[in-house]
Amino acid sequence: MLAVVLCVAALGHLVLGENPQVTTSYGTMKGQVLKSRDGRDFFSFTRIPYAKPPVGERRFMISEKADNWTGILDATQPIPSCFQLSVGQEDCLYLNVFSPNLTGGYPVIFNIHGGAFLGGSASYFGSARFFMDEDVVFVNPNYRVGPLGFLSLEDNVIPGNYGLKDQALALEWVYKEISAFGGDPNRITVVGQSAGGASSDIICSAPRTNGYIKACVSQSGVGLSPWAFVPPGLSREMALNMAKTVGCAESRDLLKCLQSKPMEQVGIIDVMKDNNQKVHLTTPVLEPVGAPGAIITSWPTATNHKYPWIMGVCQDEGLAMTGDYEFKRKSKEEAEKFINEFNQTIISTYHLENRPDDVRRIRERYFKEGVEPLVAIRNVSIF
Incomplete structure (x- = not known):
């Protein structure tokens, strides 16, 4: 019996009743066993940190890999939403992993939530209960939204697209760690709906994610959707207007000023009166070539997908x-x-x-x- 336990533990998994444990390169975590829609047991690991908290001097900066931890991480807690309007918090770069079999070697669904790049969260994982009736591993990450995720001066100081860079870092985490949860890192499909669909398209086209992806699915949104991309110049104009609104002047100290402001001041969208202008604070932009961790440096039309890609819409979804x-x-x-x-x-x-x-x-x-x-x-x- 002892030999069996040691053998299983050596593989990075230890299932003890309702408290399954998984060991990654960051440390060991404790999850829980839940039921799928059709009553199948599956393993749930939530609120797993994949990046350092993007607070203080890390606000409006490219996300950095999470630190290792000691002891056993409690991966049964609900994931917090990233700050949006009046809810959520800045310390939000976590992801959830759901798996029906910790040694299955199953294909992986990397699901990017929608929300117009303004909201949404990985805290809602009801769809995981449907997927867990199939032999797949399901992952959904949080990423920064609103101005905290997409404010851009279109320069190398505040280039923008931080939410997309969060997604790319989460995808890298999954590629390197998912085998511990029974996933096959060579069979990762990036899936998204609405803003998540546009993100899927962009992430699958980004050079930074080369080698991490097997296929892509974009539902009700692609990188060429007019609401998903802002032409050059507009984001900078809107960002400078917002900076003035919160008391930050245009200078190289602008970044430090914005980093020092309360989350509620820089993280809300209602700083602009024109609805069309509001959107330009919260959508992907073209980044300068050489910007740290750049995701997009050319228009999406100039990039071809390297992976199988499915896109689609729902009938009459425009009624929304x-x-x-x-x-x-x-x-x-x-x-x-x-x-x-x-x-x-x-x-x-x-x-x-x-x-x-x-x-x-x-x-x-x-x-x-x-x-x-x-x-x-x-x-x-x-x-």
Whole structure:
């Protein structure tokens, strides 16, 4: 009996009743056994640190690998959300690992949560209970969101994309450590939805992640989505406006000033009055070549995927963005007025000012004149 226990422990796993233990290069952790949707036992390890807390002088800096720990880490605690609006905290760079078999050698799903790069969290892992009915290992990491994750001066001092760099570091952690949880590091699929889908696309195209990925899935969002990327210049302008709002002047000391401000001041989005401008504080940007740990230095169109890639959408998911318009109570004239206004939004959003033929084709395909109100809202949601 002793020989069996020693043999299992030597492999990095020790299962004792309801308290499974796993040993990684960072130390040993204690998890718990939960039930899948169909009643299958699986092993749960939550709130595992993959990076040092991005607080103080680490705010607006590339994430650094977590320190080793001594003793046994309690990996049964809920993962905290990264700061967003009025909830969460800065010390948030943790991930969860769920596995049905600690020695299975199963393929790995690396799931990036959505939330418009403004919110979301790995704290919700209900989908893991579905995946655990299959022979896969499921991982979901936290990453910085909002200004704390994406504020950018578009220079080497505050280049931005810190949330994406968190994702890349978490992916590296998984590649190096997942075998201890029964995962196969050579079969990692990066999956995401909405902002997570755009992140999946970007992360799978980034040179920094070469060798860590087997395949990619982007659901309801890609790196070319207009809401997922901001043209050069706008992020810097918005960042400087935000800095002035919180009392930080433009200088090389700007970074230190922003690092010294309370989390609630620099981590909220409601510092700008224009909704379109707000987004530019919280989306990926082009980084200067040579920026520390750069993820994106060229437009996504200039990069080809090196891995199998699936992308898709859900039918009528555009209703989430058009549901506020009560077309059923509008006349044809009012619907036509809205469509004309929406066409102007398309031009500015997709930067089609100098492409009238493309605008005309979009109009003919989705927004023909004389359309019934209910058909109009359907077409808007499809577009």
